[in-house]
Amino acid sequence: MQSVTPRAVAFVVGLLAVIAVVASALLASVNQERSLGPLPPGPPKNQAVEATIQGVSLDDMKRRSHAVFVGTALAVGGSEGIGVAGPPESGGELTVHRVRFSVERALRGNRVQELDLIVPDISELDTFEIGTRYLIFAENRSFGDGQIAGLSPTGYYQGTFRAIGDAARSDRTGVSLSIEQLASELGRR
């Protein structure tokens, strides 16, 4: 029987140490993605009622969205200022809020358990109901002075579809689609 040399032991120990460091780094990055931090308290202000927004077709949404996912709305955060003043009489700044989702399936973008969408405090653009399952097209946006940035629904309510089973339908635009067919188109079955 061959004796184990101290060099071999040192090599194995070193190898295990490297594996442990890499594994803990990976775990830490995953945990970081999962830990979004608490949402600001309170309800959104919905300070504006209507807006003119760009019309976005389904093909445009598929092309320009950075993330597409199926998930359930978990919570709505309070309003956060974007560093841009409202009308002087309002005495405040323009605001947005976050809606947190548990992600059931990512059809495009990072595979994460939860994510936040940023939604303007404009009542007609805020279409999410807690506990409802959605198919969401989302794109990166930077609001106001740039302090608040992240994923926001593509075309706002146009990129928001209620999902029941495989069927997804937009309440506002009436557009319907199949989640499986979309997953196939986007290359994530």
Next chain:
Amino acid sequence: MVSRVIRLVSFTAVMLALVLLSAPLAFGTHINDQDGRTNLRTWRMAPSFPSAWDTALSNGATMWDNVLNQCHDFQQITSTGEHTLLYKVDNYDGKFGVFALTWANHAGIAFDGAEVWHANVNSSPPINALDLWSVAGHELGHVLSLKHSGNFGVFPNYPTMANNYDYGQSYARSLEAYDRSHEQNLYPPGSC
């Protein structure tokens, strides 16, 4: 003695009622009410607005005033007071999202400065720019309490109050049947 006092009080009450009832006739039929449905709404450009935008914004208001059989007026003012302030923010949500928004109590209309705005009323906007006249007309329609039309109709006869808008378009410079009929319903003749 008592009957004289009663007669005097009654006379005073009647005269007071007559004065109050005739006040709108004496001072004009427009009531400056930003939240109600009648009748004069004043608006003002923020001092930071480019002066070249004035005509496009004014046209956005005038097209509502020019509808027949309705009882409403927009009036541009330069002083402070009760009015809808039209102003531009440096950046709201970047390009391709919200173009403009109307404040909940109609206190303001914000235009997103991240977009390229076409203020020339004598030409159509290029493909990468938004028509200021059209978007101002749309938002001022909201100030009149009009909602989105919900459907587009047939191009180029899309309503000014259509749900969405896009670059390079100027169709919202003219009102369509949806726009006119809803304004007339909200402000019928004789309601002033």
